[in-house]
Every structure is written in C-alpha cells, then in structure tokens.
Amino acid sequence: xxxxxxxxxxxxxxxxxxxALGMGRDGVRRDLADRSGGGRGGRRIxxxxxxxxxxxxxxxxxxxxxxxxxxxxxxxxxxxxxLEGDFDLxxxxxxxxxxxxxxxxxxxxxxxxxxxxxxxxxxNYDEPPMVRQAQSLGVSDYLVKAETTPSRLAEAIAGWxxx
Amino acid sequence: xxxxxxxxxxxxxxxxLGLAVLAIRDWLLRRGRARxxxxxxxxxxxxxxxxxxxxxxxxxxxxxxxxxxxxxxxxASGFALLLFRGAFIPLxxxxxxxxxxxLAGTVALLLAxxxxxxxxxHPGPLQxxxxxxFVLAWSLCVAExxxxxxxxxxxxxxxxxxxxxxxxxxxxxxxxxxLAAGSSAAANSPxxxxxxxxxxxxxxxxxxxxxQPPGWLRRSWREREExxxxxxxxxLVLATATRPALAQDxxxxxxxxxxxxxxxxxxxxxxxxxxxxxxxxxxxxxxQRFEAGALTRQEIADLIxxxxxxxxxxxxxxxxxxxxxxxxxxxxxGRLRLYAASLSGALDRxxxxxxxxxxxxxxxxxxxxxxxxxxGPLTLVRGYVSMIADGSLKGExxxxxxxxxxxxxxxxxxxxxxxxETARLEDERMEFRSDVFDLRLAARDAVxxxxxxxxxxxxxxxxxPREEILVLADKVKVTTILGNLIDNAIKYSPAGGTxxxxxxxxxxxxxxxxxxxxxxxxxxxMAGLFTRFGRVNSSDTTTIPGTGLGLYLSRELARRMGGxxxxxxxxxxxxxxxxxxxxxx
Numbered sequence: 001x002x003x004x005x006x007x008x009x010x011x012x013x014x015x016x017x018x019x020a021l022g023m024g025r026d027g028v029r030r031d032l033a034d035r036s037g038g039g040r041g042g043r044r045i046x047x048x049x050x051x052x053x054x055x056x057x058x059x060x061x062x063x064x065x066x067x068x069x070x071x072x073x074x075x076x077x078x079x080x081x082x083l084e085g086d087f088d089l090x091x092x093x094x095x096x097x098x099x100x101x102x103x104x105x106x107x108x109x110x111x112x113x114x115x116x117x118x119x120x121x122x123x124n125y126d127e128p129p130m131v132r133q134a135q136s137l138g139v140s141d142y143l144v145k146a147e148t149t150p151s152r153l154a155e156a157i158a159g160w161x162x163x
Numbered sequence: 164x165x166x167x168x169x170x171x172x173x174x175x176x177x178x179x180l181g182l183a184v185l186a187i188r189d190w191l192l193r194r195g196r197a198r199x200x201x202x203x204x205x206x207x208x209x210x211x212x213x214x215x216x217x218x219x220x221x222x223x224x225x226x227x228x229x230x231x232x233x234x235x236x237x238x239a240s241g242f243a244l245l246l247f248r249g250a251f252i253p254l255x256x257x258x259x260x261x262x263x264x265x266l267a268g269t270v271a272l273l274l275a276x277x278x279x280x281x282x283x284x285h286p287g288p289l290q291x292x293x294x295x296x297f298v299l300a301w302s303l304c305v306a307e308x309x310x311x312x313x314x315x316x317x318x319x320x321x322x323x324x325x326x327x328x329x330x331x332x333x334x335x336x337x338x339x340x341x342l343a344a345g346s347s348a349a350a351n352s353p354x355x356x357x358x359x360x361x362x363x364x365x366x367x368x369x370x371x372x373x374x375q376p377p378g379w380l381r382r383s384w385r386e387r388e389e390x391x392x393x394x395x396x397x398x399l400v401l402a403t404a405t406r407p408a409l410a411q412d413x414x415x416x417x418x419x420x421x422x423x424x425x426x427x428x429x430x431x432x433x434x435x436x437x438x439x440x441x442x443x444x445x446x447x448x449x450x451q452r453f454e455a456g457a458l459t460r461q462e463i464a465d466l467i468x469x470x471x472x473x474x475x476x477x478x479x480x481x482x483x484x485x486x487x488x489x490x491x492x493x494x495x496x497g498r499l500r501l502y503a504a505s506l507s508g509a510l511d512r513x514x515x516x517x518x519x520x521x522x523x524x525x526x527x528x529x530x531x532x533x534x535x536x537x538x539g540p541l542t543l544v545r546g547y548v549s550m551i552a553d554g555s556l557k558g559e560x561x562x563x564x565x566x567x568x569x570x571x572x573x574x575x576x577x578x579x580x581x582x583x584e585t586a587r588l589e590d591e592r593m594e595f596r597s598d599v600f601d602l603r604l605a606a607r608d609a610v611x612x613x614x615x616x617x618x619x620x621x622x623x624x625x626x627x628p629r630e631e632i633l634v635l636a637d638k639v640k641v642t643t644i645l646g647n648l649i650d651n652a653i654k655y656s657p658a659g660g661t662x663x664x665x666x667x668x669x670x671x672x673x674x675x676x677x678x679x680x681x682x683x684x685x686x687x688x689m690a691g692l693f694t695r696f697g698r699v700n701s702s703d704t705t706t707i708p709g710t711g712l713g714l715y716l717s718r719e720l721a722r723r724m725g726g727x728x729x730x731x732x733x734x735x736x737x738x739x740x741x742x743x744x745x746x747x748x
Binding site: 051053054058060097124125127144146148150151 | 531535538539541542543545546547549550553555556560564567571657
C-alpha cells in the first residue's frame with residue numbers, strides 16, 4: 001500500500017533532505033540523509049511518481065550516486081515543477097493522479113522552455129500504443145519498472161545525462 | 164395477308180389482347196404509376212390489334228373512323244411505354260412533351276396526306292415519308308426505354324434482371340417488326356413476312372414475362388443465384404464477425420433472393436437490427452405502422468413480413484417490393500420463410516458468439532489489469548532485494564525496508580487470493596461452513612486485521628451493540644468480506660478521514676455498515692460496481708491498486724451464505740457498504 005497519500009515531499013535542500021516516510025500503511029519509517037552534493041556536480045532529477053515507497057527506493061540509489069532528486073506525487077505537481085525547476089532529467093510515471101504521464105509529457109513538449117528537456121518514462125504500463133505515443137513525443141527511454149532495478153536505472157541515467 | 168402469316172398475326176393479336184387484360188388487371192389490383200403506364204401501353208397495343216382485326220372483318224368500311232383511331236392508339240402505346248420508363252428512370256418534362264409533340268405531329272401528318280395502307284395502291288413519296296416519320300417516331304419512343312431497361316438490368320438481382328431483359332427484348336422485337344413491315348422488302352418476300360409474324364408472336368410472351376413472370380420462370384431465373392446464396396450463407400454464418408454485420412450481409416442476400424428493392428430486420432427486442440436499401444428511420448416507421456395495423460392494402464401488397472423467432476423475442480424479416488420487383492408470390496414468401504428460419508439460427512449463434520467474444524475481451528482486459536497491478540509491488544520487492552544483494556543497502560537502512568517489502572508481498576498475496584477465490588467461486592468448488600457466531604466478533608477480527616497497517620491519516624472506528632448478534636454463516640468468509648470493505652474504504656479515501664464500522668441487528672438479519680468519507684462513487688458507476696473486474700476507473704482511482712475483484716467476490720460470498728452486500732454513495736461525500744447476513748434462529 002502506498003504511504004503518505006495525498007502529500008508531496010520535495011527534497012530540494014541539497015544538504016539534508018529528510019525522507020520522513022511514516023505515513024504509509026507499509027509502516028515504512030526511515031530517515032535517510034541526502035547525500036547529494038557528491039560527485040555529480042549537482043545534477044538535478046525530477047521524479048514524478050505517485051507511489052511514494054517506489055520513489056523512495058529509486059531515490060535511495062540515485063542520491064547515493066550524487067544526484068539531487070526532487071519528488072512530485074502527481075501529474076499536476078510534476079508538470080509545474082518541471083516547468084519551474086532547472087532539471088537535467090525528468091523520470092515520469094504514466095499512471096498518475098490528476099494528470100496522467102502522457103498528458104504531462106505532451107504539455108512539456110508544447111512549452112518552449114521544456115521542449116528539449118530530457119524525459120524518461122518509468123512505468124509498469126507497457127501497452128504498445130502507450131509506448132509508441134510516448135516515443136513519438138520524444139523520450140530518452142521507456143523503462144518498465146518491474147524490469148528496472150535501482151542500479152539499472154542509475155546506469156541508464158548515467159548514459160543519458162552523463163555521470 | 165393469307166395463310167400462315169395471317170393465322171400467326173391473328174394469334175399474336177389475341178396474345179396482345181390477353182396481355183392487355185392481364186396488365187390492366189394487375190394495375191387495378193395493385194395500382195402504382197409504373198403499372199398504370201404499362202397497362203396503358205399494352206392496352207393501346209391491344210386496341211390497335213382489335214381495331215385492325217375489326218377493320219379487316221368489315222372490309223375497311225369504317226376506315227375513316229378506324230384508321231385515325233388505330234394511328235392514335237399506336238402512337239399512344241409508344242408514349243405510354245416512355246412514361247413507364249419514366250416511372251423508373253426519371254424523364255425530363257421537356258423530353259416528355261417533345262416526344263408527345265412528335266408522336267401527335269406524325270399522326271396528324273399521316274392523316275393529312277393519307278395512309279399508304281389506304282386505298283391508293285401506289286402511295287406517293289409524301290405518303291411514304293409521312294408513314295416513315297410515323298414509324299420512326301414510335302420506334303424511338305419504344306427503343307429508348309427498351310435499351311435503357313436492358314442497360315439497367317445489370318447489377319440487379321437475377322429476377323429483376325431477367326424481367327427487365329425480357330421486357331426490353333419484347334419491345335425491341337416490336338420495333339424490328341414495325342420497322343421491317345414499313346419497308347417495301349417485307350411485302351415482296353413471303354419468307355421475311357413469315358419470320359416477322361413469328362417474331363411478333365414471340366414478343367408477346369417476352370413482354371408477359373417482363374411484367375408478370377410466372378413462378379416457375381422466377382424460380383429458374385433464381386436458380387444460379389441460389390447456389391451462390393447457399394455458399395454465401397455458409398460463409399456468412401462462419402466468418403461474419405459480429406451479429407449486426409451478419410444481419411447486414413444477410414439482408415443484401417434476402418433482397419437478391421426475392422428481387423426486392425429494400426429489406427430490413429427487426430430484432431427480438433423490437434429494435435431495428437439492419438436495413439438495406441431503406442433508411443433506418445423509414446424502416447422503423449414501416450415496422451411501427453405494420454404493428455399498429457396502419458398500412459394500406461397497397462402498401463401491404465408490396466411487403467413480405469416474415470416473423471423470426473429469436474432468443475431475445477419475436478423479430479421479423481421484412482422485404483419491400485420496388486418498381487423493378489415483378490411481384491411477391493407464394494414462391495417468394497416460401498423462400499423468404501426458409502431463409503428467415505436459417506437466419507434466425509445464425510443470428511442466435513452470432514449472439515452467443517458475441518457474448519463469448521465480449522467475455523474473452525473482459526478476460527484479457529482482466530489479465531492486463533491484474534498483471535499490471537502485480538507488477539507494482541513486484542517492482543518494489545525486486546528493487547530492494549537487488550539493492551540488498553549488491554550491498555548498496557545494509558544495516559539499519561536495509562532493515563527499515565523490510566516492512567515495505569512485507570507489505571507489498573501481502574498486497575500481492577491478497578490479489579492472488581482474490582483471483583483464486585473468484586475462480587473457485589465460479590467453478591462451484593468453494594465450500595461454505597455453517598457457523599453460528601457473533602457478528603460483532605467477526606467485525607472486531609476484521610478491524611484488528613487492518614489496524615496495524617493503518618496510516619496516521621485514517622481513523623478506524625468500530626461501533627457495536629452490547630448484545631451479541633448471532634448469525635448463521637461461514638465466519639472466515641464473513642471476516643474476509645468485512646476486511647475487503649474496510650480495505651476499500653481506506654483505499655478510496657486518499658485524503659484520509661474516518662472509516663466507521665457499525666454492527667447492528669435488523670428484523671431477520673445481522674448488518675455491518677462500513678462508512679467512509681472518501682471520494683465516493685458516481686451514479687453512473689454504481690451499476691458496474693459489483694461486477695467482475697468492475698473497477699471504477701477515473702483519474703482519482705487509476706493509481707489505487709487492486710484487481711477489481713474484491714466487491715464482486717464480497718457480494719457473491721455474502722449471497723451464497725443467504726446474505727447480500729449493497730452500496731450507497733455520493734461522489735465526494737463518501738460511501739456506505741452494507742453487509743447483511745441471516746440471523747441464527
């Protein structure tokens with residue numbers, strides 16, 4: 001079961017972003033020190049994902065690798081942050097509350113400022129029409145979550161935006 | 164004229180008289196513009212024949228009266244045929260008036276200069292010219308429709324095609340006779356004269372077949388088409404994808420089968436299933452007026468209404484005659500009856516096939532949904548285990564992930580159990596115990612099972628009476644149902660809030676109400692709520708995990724224990740699900 005329903009946790013602070021994930025019915029409660037500011041030159045990733053526990057798992061690895069990761073829990077928030085923030089990459093889920101991932105991607109591509117922003121899909125939906133639509137809108141890659149362990153994601157990201 | 168040609172000529176005259184009588188009778192019985200003009204055309208020709216015979220018998224004594232009458236009747240027959248053609252293939256007003264003027268003009272001219280067949284044995288050039296103009300005008304008026312009919316016969320159902328061709332050939336034969344008789348060659352050659360007389364005799368049955376083909380002839384016309392039809396029906400039943408497509412294809416063949424202009428099928432529920440050659444609105448109107456008995460006698464004569472007994476009720480196959488349709492006789496009706504019977508079977512089979520196809524679609528949609536739903540928790544478990552395996556997660560951080568992993572494994576187990584239970588339920592392999600137990604205890608068990616995983620955002624309250632409520636049911640399954648409902652109440656209250664579980668007794672049943680303050684259910688989604696895979700999909704719910712089987716399973720379980728599950732909800736204001744179970748007596 002997802003935790004922290006309805007809330008958006010943003011780990012913007014590079015020094016000490018605390019993930020206080022105590023809300024989930026999974027009973028997850030962890031305090032994880034953000035280790036960004038390491039060797040990645042402050043590369044910023046926006047993670048749009050409604051399942052907070054899922055986001056936390058990938059973030060653990062990415063922050064370990066020195067990325068600064070900002071989490072958005074729904075499509076509207078994700079779109080707003082992608083347009084405002086200065087990100088090197090957006091990791092986008094497709095099944096999202098309020099605004100689905102393809103709508104977020106479409107909106108991003110229509111904005112001049114975000115038309116070139118690297119976006120990778122990270123979703124458990126892999127119906128061919130969805131994949132085709134996402135690819136036609138321009139994505140760095142289309143990854144299926146169930147087949148993407150955190151370390152594989154980290155490798156892929158290093159390939160897209162450099163380490 | 165003496166000898167054979169004279170006898171043949173007399174028989175031909177009689178045949179045309181008979182044709183005229185039949186055509187006029189047909190018109191009087193069935194009316195219609197086309198039938199009237201055909202009756203006029205044949206009637207006028209018969210009048211020519213009768214007057215000629217009468218003139219011959221009286222030795223030309225009344226030629227002064229008879230000759231103009233014959234000339235007028237002859238040209239009138241040509242004009243009527245042109246009008247007959249106009250009834251199918253519209254003729255411009257100017258052309259009609261022009262033809263009338265031409266025909267009348269040639270009659271007047273011929274009367275003015277004197278007929279060549281009149282007394283002067285050697286007609287002058289003016290008379291010959293006038294006679295030729297007369298014959299040419301008639302031939303034009305007749306040949307044009309004859310050729311038109313022939314051209315239009317292509318692409319028509321076999322019966323209509325042959326009918327038009329017979330009519331066309333009959334009239335073309337007449338044109339040949341008239342043109343040849345007008346030339347001087349015929350008078351000098353007995354052989355040619357005999358040939359023309361035979362041709363004249365042959366035109367009568369052709370024209371008869373053209374407007375009133377007998378049953379045996381219609382059957383033989385249809386024969387070749389029927390072989391194609393049989394093959395097409397097999398093809399239709401085996402290969403047509405859907406029921407409406409089957410009905411539509413079948414209609415095209417029904418139209419060909421009886422040479423109708425249009426046809427439609429009324430389904431067992433009274434709705435229009437398919438229409439061919441007629442708009443859906445017009446078809447529905449005819450059906451309605453037929454039901455109400457509001458059709459006129461003429462309209463009914465142009466219809467075959469063949470009832471069809473379908474699974475869903477009494478339907479009908481209706482064929483409508485058009486201007487090219489010869490007539491609907493007992494042969495057509497019998498044929499359509501057989502056709503409708505095999506079509507009914509095919510339509511019912513198609514309905515069964517449609518149902519199976521729909522079920523298959525539901526099944527594959529479920530498989531897609533379920534595999535996607537299972538992928539979510541699997542991703543998390545796999546991800547964390549891979550991090551533990553590669554050493555990037557250890558110590559306290561690793562232990563902190565274990566509750567998450569366990570939670571996702573529980574979620575997957577729950578989904579798989581739901582699927583298995585649904586399969587068992589549908590196989591009738593599920594066994595129910597008959598326990599007498601206190602409903603309050605089952606509610607407590609369910610609440611306690613959910614409590615540990617409850618988020619801080621949700622409150623769960625149990626409201627129970629002091630007295631025990633003894634019900635007769637399978638306690639484990641009742642606890643499962645209540646657990647499902649409480650789980651749902653929490654899942655569909657993403658903003659948090661209170662879930663109240665109230666236990667009480669009514670007249671003959673124990674009730675548990677699970678009330679939440681969640682997103683609620685739109686009225687339009689209530690109907691599908693308890694169906695298999697009847698998950699409500701909206702932007703608010705796509706991210707809530709679940710197989711869509713929970714409510715279906717809960718209600719089915721309750722019903723098999725003599726109880727029920729019902730729902731009441733308003734979007735945005737939360738939902739109440741009520742479980743009822745029979746009290747133990």
